[in-house]
Amino acid sequence: MYPHLFSPITIQGLPLKNRLTMAPLYLGYAGQGGTVSDMLVAHYRLMAQSGVAMVVVENATVDHPTGSGSDRTLRADTDDNLDGLKQLAAAIKQEGALACLQINHAGRFAHATPAPVAPSAVKTFGRFPRALEKTEIAHIIGQYAKAAARAKSAGFDMVELHGGTGYLLAQFLSPRTNQRSDEYGGSLENRQRFALDVLTRVRKAVGEFPVGYRFLADEWMPDGLQLTESRQFAKRLSQTGIAYISVMGGTYESFSLPDIVEKSKQEGYMLDLATAVRTVVDVPIIAAGRFATGNFAERAIAEGKTDLIGLARVLWADPRWPQKVRDGKEAAITHCNPDCGDACMHMVMKGRPAFCVAWPTDKMKEWKVKFV
Template sequence: MYSHLFSEITIQGLTLKNRLTMAPLYLGYAGEGGTVSRMMLEHYRLMAQSGVAMIVVENATVEHPTGSGSNRTLRADTDDNLDGLRQLAEAIKQEGALACLQINHAGRFAHATGDPVAPSAVKTFGRFPKALEKTEIGRITDQYVKAAARAKTAGFDMVELHGGTGYLLAQFLSPRTNQRTDEYGGSLENRQRFALKVVARVKAAVGSVPVGYRFLADEWMPDGLHLEESKPFAKRLARAGIAYISVMGGTYESFSLPDIVQRSKQEGYMLDLAAAIRSVVDVPVIAAGRLATGTVADRAIAEEKTDLIGLARVLWADPQWPKKVRDGRDADILDCSPDCGDACMQMVMKGRPAFCVAWTAEKMKAWKAKFV
């Protein structure tokens, strides 16, 4: 059953035992100040025990606090956190999964005490970020390189650059948020310059460690980034030697739009974006977005709309998902309900570690005993 879903695939010399990955998912499980907490270790150990081939640890900042989304954002900007990162990579790999660390700069979405930084001073939720000087762009590029090198030193098998959700790499690419008039703004050729520099520098720093890319295919904003520009950018990433492209849609400014809220309740609501990107590149593509059943996930691969499946909240809600699907027990899966009002996101937006409101009382009690 589901022969496509449970077949191997090799990415730049690393063999994934199936087509299932854990997509990056921020739950607020890091300690205050971005440390690797016991809660985070136990969470990722449990996720790795699920049977997925690769775990992508979410959103490790390359610069704190100006690049951090919150005070519970994992830090990869300091050697002080290196031992914790080593423990995290080891916990994942001990359970038979490949470990990948996603590194990020939040840009205008950072929760810094001062002004956040961005390509341009475009108003963001009531405040204006500071437009980056060229020298600052170079410094932040260096920060990506150092964070990637720490991921390698810590023992992660792969590194993922976070170019999704409207964060800094995507902010440079978007015509909506990049209004610069220098060589980093204007044409698509210029707007993609920063991301391609980061890719080249990071790849040079980590050598044989594969570097993937979390990819914003469409901002779902009228004046934002759309497929007509993201598709040629994907081709440039492939030519630059990126290991895989993990496709998503939307940003914090579009997620709450009524039509996007309704769209996000539909099964496989981002699959069309993954298929569009896969049609123009020759590197593996990861699709995400409520691919909640084995039937839908396997068909997506069989129909060549994607190469891999990224499970985020689906896997968190039920870490037994891969085993239940493989055993034909789809009816036993604890579903991540689209009707909960994104309760988990509301929790993390308030600075609280998240739990799933779909969990049974017994599972909730076990979660508190283990993680709290």
């Protein structure tokens, strides 16, 4: 079943056995201080066992604490975490999936520090971040490069730059959050400079090692980044050797808007963004956003709307989703419930490890015994 969905593809010389990837999803499973916990390793081992071709480990900070979203954000900014990262990469690869580490600076959304930094001092949920000095920008660019080299040293197959969800790379790109008047602000050419500088330094640090990009195509805010500009940026990424572009929409400030909440309940609600980006680049595109059924995912690839599918909460709710789809047992899938009120997100916002309210009772009991 589904010949397109389960066909192979190659990304910069690395073979993927099918078109399914695990999209990065923060669940608060790292230890306090961002260490690689047993819980985190067990979670990603299970995700790799699902049958997806690539697992993208979420949101590892390049600069703690000012770049960390929370105290449970995984750290890639220190060699003290290197052994843990090696264990994590090995666990994923032992189960037959490629391992990719997403690296990030949270910028104005950093909650592990009382003094967040950003391109400009734009109010964020009641706090004003401090605008970055040029020397600090140079330091952060270097931190991205060091974190990427650390990911390679740990045995990951790829690294992904987190330019989605309204984090620092996206904050520089957005006309809403970047109000600078220097070479990093103003025109699109200037606003994309930070991300391109990061990519250049990262590629120099890792050499022949694939670097992907989590890509914010539309902030879904009236004065925010929109497709007209983001597609131009995608072209530049494609021209500078990016391995793939993983497309998403929205930020923490737009996810809770009533129309976006309703939109996010629809299957493949971000697919149109991925398709719009795919038409202007010549690198593989990953589409995400509630791909609940094999038929929908198959058609998205067959019709040329995307090259790969990113499963996040869909895969977390049921790690056997790929197997059940491949074997024609979709009726047995445990689905992420769009009407649950984003219970998992509320858990992590409170600093608690998340569980899925759609899980069967026996799995819920097992989770609580192991992790609570």
